[in-house]
Amino acid sequence: MEVLIRETSSGVAQAAADIMCEHLSPGKVLGLATGSTPLETYRELIRRYEAGEISFSGMKAFCLDEYIGLPGDHDQSYRYVIRNEFTSHVDFNDADVHSPNGMSDRPWEAADEYENAIVDAGGIDLQLLGVGRNGHIGFNEPATSLASTTRVEILHQQTVRDNARFFDSEDEVPKYAITQGLGTILRSRQALLIATGAGKAQAVHDLVEGPVSAACPASVLQLHPNAVVIVDESAASQLNEVEYYRHMEAMRPEWKGLDGLPKR
Numbered sequence: 001m002e003v004l005i006r007e008t009s010s011g012v013a014q015a016a017a018d019i020m021c022e023h024l025s026p027g028k029v030l031g032l033a034t035g036s037t038p039l040e041t042y043r044e045l046i047r048r049y050e051a052g053e054i055s056f057s058g059m060k061a062f063c064l065d066e067y068i069g070l071p072g073d074h075d076q077s078y079r080y081v082i083r084n085e086f087t088s089h090v091d092f093n094d095a096d097v098h099s100p101n102g103m104s105d106r107p108w109e110a111a112d113e114y115e116n117a118i119v120d121a122g123g124i125d126l127q128l129l130g131v132g133r134n135g136h137i138g139f140n141e142p143a144t145s146l147a148s149t150t151r152v153e154i155l156h157q158q159t160v161r162d163n164a165r166f167f168d169s170e171d172e173v174p175k176y177a178i179t180q181g182l183g184t185i186l187r188s189r190q191a192l193l194i195a196t197g198a199g200k201a202q203a204v205h206d207l208v209e210g211p212v213s214a215a216c217p218a219s220v221l222q223l224h225p226n227a228v229v230i231v232d233e234s235a236a237s238q239l240n241e242v243e244y245y246r247h248m249e250a251m252r253p254e255w256k257g258l259d260g261l262p263k264r
């Protein structure tokens with residue numbers, strides 16, 4: 001795992017966009033996250049697209065998760081949010097932007113179909129991730145099997161409370177979701193988790209330096225062969241090895257081109 005620390009959330013967005021831009025070519029598949037953290041990254045990608053620097057033409061995207069029971073045109077459905085915040089502002093073909101069908105009356109089957117659709121697309125090249133305060137990724141809450149595939153999840157009470165800020169009241173927050181599983185996320189060819197703000201500091205510590213444990217689902221990224229975690233200073237504030245992570249990054253250019261050493 002590589003940990004990059006930036007002073008501000010905009011530095012996090014720049015670094016995340018830089019890595020995403022390494023994966024932009026026709027036929028490639030992006031895994032997209034919702035939540036507030038990736039918004040600055042999406043804005044940076046839109047800026048680069050408008051400047052003529054990048055294109056998403058010929059690419060596919062799969063959202064990480066979707067609430068059960070919100071129609072796709074509800075402004076808090078992730079299907080809507082990902083279009084509103086990102087894909088409709090760039091040259092993604094709308095039909096190639098996928099999300100789980102949260103309106104299916106057989107959500108378990110919809111989850112299996114989604115997992116199969118990811119496999120059929122050739123798997124995810126780069127999976128962007130945020131993290132919940134309790135360490136969830138996608139909607140994989142504590143106690144999720146580390147090998148889970150896309151499935152129905154019961155949202156943690158804290159997640160419902162945290163996400164109530166996007167709704168008029170807590171009662172309106174759906175209590176179930178379809179989410180890519182931790183096993184699904186592990187099969188992405190590159191995982192990129194971003195976190196900002198002191199509210200994420202404990203989760204960042206647990207996922208980077210804690211044991212691999214379903215108690216902190218994001219810690220499964222320690223098993224990912226190609227995971228990068230980008231955090232701002234506040235989110236890094238509980239990490240023990242900050243100086244080493246900075247040193248690792250400073251030394252990285254020397255790795256480049258050396259056989260047998262990871263590029264990232």
Ligand code: GLP
Pocket residue numbers: 033034035036037038064065129130131132133136137138139159163
């Ligand atoms: C939601 C999403 C996650 C996201 C998390 C954190 O529950 N399902 O994908 O990472 O919230 O969101 P935020 O970035 O707004 O803190």
